[in-house]
Amino acid sequence: MLYILIIIGVASRLLPHPPNFAPIMALGLFAGAYLNKKTAFIIPVVAMLIADYFIGFYDVKIMLSVYACIVLGSLVGHKLKNKKSVSNIALSTLAVSVIFFVVTNFSLWFFSDFYPHTAEGLSLCFTMAIPYFQNSLLGNAVYVIFFFGSYELLGKQVDLKISEKLHAVKINND
Numbered sequence: 802m803l804y805i806l807i808i809i810g811v812a813s814r815l816l817p818h819p820p821n822f823a824p825i826m827a828l829g830l831f832a833g834a835y836l837n838k839k840t841a842f843i844i845p846v847v848a849m850l851i852a853d854y855f856i857g858f859y860d861v862k863i864m865l866s867v868y869a870c871i872v873l874g875s876l877v878g879h880k881l882k883n884k885k886s887v888s889n890i891a892l893s894t895l896a897v898s899v900i901f902f903v904v905t906n907f908s909l910w911f912f913s914d915f916y917p918h919t920a921e922g923l924s925l926c927f928t929m930a931i932p933y934f935q936n937s938l939l940g941n942a943v944y945v946i947f948f949f950g951s952y953e954l955l956g957k958q959v960d961l962k963i964s965e966k967l968h969a970v971k972i973n974n975d
Contacts (some may be wrong), residue, residue, distance in 0.1 A: 806948075810833065810848025813944075815855055821937040825849050826874045826897050827944030833878020835952065841875040866908035870901045872878060885949075898938045906930045956973045 806828060813824045817858035825845050832841040849871055858864065876895040881893055907928050909915060 806844050807834040807848045807851070810845060811851045811855075814852035819936045819940075821933040822940035822943075823937075824940065824944035825871055826848050826901055826937075827894070827941050827948055829871050829939075830878035830881070830890070830893055830897060830945060831948035831952070833875040834890075834949070834968070838879055841879055842872055845871045852972075857893060860912060860949050862912040863905070863908050866904050867901075870897070873900060874898030880964055890945060891942075893936070894941050898934070901937060902930065902934045908925075 829845040832844045910926040916926040
């Protein structure tokens with residue numbers, strides 16, 4: 802399952818997609834909610850590193866802010882571990898999307914020369930990033946629904962099959 806998650810994360814970044822419509826934050830939330838803490842941090846970071854290897858690395862300071870947000874997404878997911886509900890997952894998805902938007906855009910403004918290092922430059926940076934935020938939020942929502950929904954549906958199917966087999970064994974033993 803771990804390899805499948807990494808492959809999904811890498812493939813969806815390498816295949817054509819709208820800007821910022823990617824699964825990495827959703828993958829972090831999911832991994833944090835269902836896997837042990839160490840694995841939860843490793844999966845989205847490894848997926849991101851592999852994809853960045855093919856796409857190309859960029860300014861290390863900005864990259865570190867992106868990767869820090871990914872790790873934070875896994876940490877938020879870890880906080881969901883025993884409190885999974887539709888509302889908690891939705892709020893967590895919104896929270897990591899906003900955090901990613903704020904941290905990465907502030908880093909872009911602070912560490913690059915794309916925008917003047919003034920209040921107006923910071924405002925322009927965030928204003929220009931709004932369409933990317935919309936894609937990021939939508940991508941996170943779609944992938945969270947996919948990851949959490951698929952896992953829950955598959956889990957229920959597996960539980961049903963095990964239950965049926967146990968029931969059949971009990972009937973045969975009676």
